[in-house]
Amino acid sequence: MKILLAEDEPVMSMAIATRLRNDGYEVITAADGTEAMNHLDNFRPDLIITDILMPYTSGLELIGMLKSNPELSKIPIIVLSALGQEATVMEAFQLGADDFLTKPLNPTELSIRVKRLSQADETDEEE
Amino acid sequence: MTLSILTDKRILVVEDNNINQMLVKHTLQTTGAVLDFADDGLIAFEKAKTHQYDLILMDLQLPEMDGYEVTRKIRTELKSDIPVIAMSAMMFLGEEQKCDEAGMNGYILKPFSLESLYEALQKVIIGTKKEEDLNADHIIKADGLTLDTSMLYNLGGTDTSYLKLVVQTFLDSMSGVLVKLKTAYEQKDFDTLGKTAHFAKSSLSVVKVQELFDVMMDLERQCKTRTDLHTIGEKLDWIYISYPKAEKILRRIFEIPETAQEKVVQ
Numbered sequence: 001m002k003i004l005l006a007e008d009e010p011v012m013s014m015a016i017a018t019r020l021r022n023d024g025y026e027v028i029t030a031a032d033g034t035e036a037m038n039h040l041d042n043f044r045p046d047l048i049i050t051d052i053l054m055p056y057t058s059g060l061e062l063i064g065m066l067k068s069n070p071e072l073s074k075i076p077i078i079v080l081s082a083l084g085q086e087a088t089v090m091e092a093f094q095l096g097a098d099d100f101l102t103k104p105l106n107p108t109e110l111s112i113r114v115k116r117l118s119q120a121d122e123t124d125e126e127e
Numbered sequence: 128m129t130l131s132i133l134t135d136k137r138i139l140v141v142e143d144n145n146i147n148q149m150l151v152k153h154t155l156q157t158t159g160a161v162l163d164f165a166d167d168g169l170i171a172f173e174k175a176k177t178h179q180y181d182l183i184l185m186d187l188q189l190p191e192m193d194g195y196e197v198t199r200k201i202r203t204e205l206k207s208d209i210p211v212i213a214m215s216a217m218m219f220l221g222e223e224q225k226c227d228e229a230g231m232n233g234y235i236l237k238p239f240s241l242e243s244l245y246e247a248l249q250k251v252i253i254g255t256k257k258e259e260d261l262n263a264d265h266i267i268k269a270d271g272l273t274l275d276t277s278m279l280y281n282l283g284g285t286d287t288s289y290l291k292l293v294v295q296t297f298l299d300s301m302s303g304v305l306v307k308l309k310t311a312y313e314q315k316d317f318d319t320l321g322k323t324a325h326f327a328k329s330s331l332s333v334v335k336v337q338e339l340f341d342v343m344m345d346l347e348r349q350c351k352t353r354t355d356l357h358t359i360g361e362k363l364d365w366i367y368i369s370y371p372k373a374e375k376i377l378r379r380i381f382e383i384p385e386t387a388q389e390k391v392v393q
Contacts (some may be wrong), residue, residue, distance in 0.1 A: 008326075009326055009329040011297045012329045012333055014292070015282040015293060019281075053325065102153070104157065104333075107281040107282045
């Protein structure tokens with residue numbers, strides 16, 4: 001399974017990407033929403049994990065762009081939020097995000113939620 | 128008892144109200160617990176039947192089957208002694224006894240704080256390791272600072288080259304953060320200062336120097352709410368004194384030498 005991770009903070013990005021690669025996923029990272037969209041020209045992920053606060057193009061703007069593109073709108077999205085961002089998380093859900101994780105991350109929860117979404121995606125394909 | 132007692136513990140939260148579910152998630156998110164949710168009593172019972180949990184937080188008023196009935200069935204049909212703590216907006220006279228008779232281990236009032244949860248957990252033994260054992264592996268205390276490497280190892284395993292790379296990235300990132308904090312403060316640009324503290328907090332949640340993490344969280348909050356701005360200078364002074372100590376400890380533990388360029392900059 002291929003994952004696109006959009007996270008501007010390099011330590012967090014590296015830590016999440018490594019965990020997901022250890023779980024067996026192929027991961028491409030982007031430091032902001034614009035870079036994430038650029039990757040999508042050549043890389044079609046099965047899941048997108050995005051931070052909310054990022055420079056240039058925020059996580060919410062990224063979700064909006066994805067959902068308005070028929071070729072990309074069905075890719076499931078997990079948002080990464082920080083404490084106190086509940087309102088923004090709700091906004092992300094309204095825009096079409098599928099799940100969220102709150103920082104500081106629980107690595108086991110990250111793995112479980114990614115696995116759940118990947119299994120749900122496989123079931124959709126079978127149907 | 129500290130936060131680490133719930134790290135990696137699987138908790139089933141049985142709560143039919145979506146907002147309350149979010150509040151619980153928010154409250155527990157720093158504990159490292161893995162949360163699962165059920166929004167009615169029937170689903171809760173099915174999940175308890177098929178999944179392994181370390182703790183159940185049980186609302187009392189639930190659709191399909193109330194919290195008392197779910198707990199009774201867990202005790203009698205599943206023969207499980209999993210700790211169950213009741214969550215209730217208020218405890219009427221006799222309610223505590225009712226919880227006890229149903230087989231619950233304690234109760235907390237909603238919305239609950241971590242402190243009240245831990246008080247309730249005092250009656251319940253979770254896991255086999257003692258608290259000092261849980262903490263011992265990844266906590267290093269030195270020079271007035273507390274370094275917690277558990278997240279680092281949990282996310283990346285024990286690959287030494289990976290760990291060194293993450294810590295080096297952290298050190299590179301933080302040197303930029305310190306400059307940005309100083310400049311933003313001098314310019315009284317509290318928006319940038321707050322965003323930089325938020326950014327640093329993210330790094331510090333992976334390479335966790337507890338005291339630095341806490342002060343960045345404070346700075347972020349202060350800049351966002353524009354409160355106690357007169358204390359920001361002191362906090363920054365503390366950071367400029369304490370961060371080099373943290374850096375020294377990290378370089379020593381992970382055997383990362385200073386480069387010639389880094390020595391010149393200092």
